[in-house]
Amino acid sequence: MLREAxxxxADMLVAVTSSDETNMVACQVAYSLFNTPNRIARIRSPDYVRDADKLFHSEAVPIDHLIAPEQLVIDNIYRLIEYPGALQVVNFAEGKVSLAVVKAYYGGPLIGNALSTMREHMPHIDTRVAAIFRHDRPIRPQGSTIVEAGDEVFFIAASQHIRAVMSELQRLEKPYKRIMLVGGGNIGAGLARRLEKDYSVKLIERDQQRAAELAEKLQNTIVFFGDASDQELLAEEHIDQVDLFIAVTNDDEANIMSAMLAKRMGAKKVMVLIQRRAYVDLVQGSVIDIAISPQQATISALLSHVRKADIVGVSSLRRGVAKPSKPSRTVMKALPAWLAASLTK
Incomplete structure (x- = not known):
């Protein structure tokens, strides 16, 4: 079949079937029989991903680039937890530089002022606004552009300065402390494992056996067997004191409904995982604060390997509407020399 295709x-093989094993075999065949120079595979199993360095190389399973959708989603959510108030955060240059998407709200010093005044407010911070979306339409930012409440502002800066720039666009939210997760699958379990050292984490899982397994494996996460749409359960676990409610089951409707219920019962912010792209556009910015699309995360990772030339990073932004593909000259000029050099390596 590969020969017929x-x-x-071919310069590259991209194996993204629903079977990890099929993807691995396809890469092996492409390497052994056709000497295909570049091989990319989607691998979902945490067991494979955990031992990726040992498993995936030319002397074992010849995969050049691994795409792990669940891990990408976990990373995306974790970055949003690090920066409360951001709609999306993308890292470049090994995390030294970040591109953040923030909604402008009344109370931010830059609201009602031209972008050029940002330099006056933060003379020692290098940043550049890359794009603005107003009423779902893109605006090319210029120094004279007036920032309005409701604008979605895309800016790039050194990662250590992201919160400072965000404070120009909105009142900074307090760091999250209490987080409730719904869904104990690969994403929910992986996220709990990553968060439990620094946050108070509760996890609701509707499968009793899976809940028991997670209760044993997770060190500092409180695991409940139950349904996240159960009002009594949410009330008993003080949903009104939860800073962030995250629904990451494989059921879009269940995620949306449980998040809406949690928000109505007092959760300060809610985030949902949504597979269907049409749903993402519908719920984002409504009662649902943030919608996460695993497909967009996977596409971004795939494009970063497929596209060549001087492109160093590709990420799908604003639910797929914008895709920064090259560090623009204007953005590079706005950054310190060492950061610009990191991006263009």
């Missing part, structure tokens, strides 16, 4: 003269 033109593997003999």
């Amino acid at each position: 033109g593997a003999d003269d």
Whole structure:
């Protein structure tokens, strides 16, 4: 089949079937029979991902680039938890530089002022506004552009300065302390494992056996067997004191409904995982504060390997509407020399 598809003269094989094993075998065949120079595979199993360095190399399973959708989602959510108030945060240059998306609210010093005044407010911080979306339409930012409440502002800066720039666009939210997760699958379990050292984490899982397994494996996470749409359960666990409610089951409707209920019962902010892209556009910015699309995370990772030339990073932004592909000259000029050099390596 690979031969019929033109593997003999292909420069790259991208294996993204629903089976990890099929993807691995496809890469092996492409390497052994056709000497395909670049091989990308989607691998979902945490067991494979955990031992990726040992498993995936030319002397074992010849995969050049691994795409782990669940891990990408966990990373995306974790970055949003690090920066309360951000709609999306993308890292570049090994985390030294970040591009953040923030909604402008009344109370931010920059609201009602031109972008050029940002330099006056923060003379020692290098940043550049890359794009603005107003009423779902893109605006090319210029120094004279007036920032309005409700604008979605895309800016790039050194990661250590992201919160300072955010404070120009909105009142900074307090760091999250209490987090409630719904869904004990690969994403929910992985996220709990990553968060439990620094946050108070509760996890609701509707499968009793899975809940018991997670209760044993997770060190500092409180695991409950139950349904996240159960009002009594949410009330008993003080949902009104939860800073962030995150629904990451594989059921879009269940995620949306449980998050809406949690918000109505007092959760300060809610975030949901949504597979269907049409749902993402519908719920984002409504009662749901943030909608996460695993497909967009996967596409971004895939494009970063597929696109060549001087492109150093690709990420799908604003639910797929914008895709920064090159560090623009204007952005590079706005950054310190060492950061610009990191991005263009």
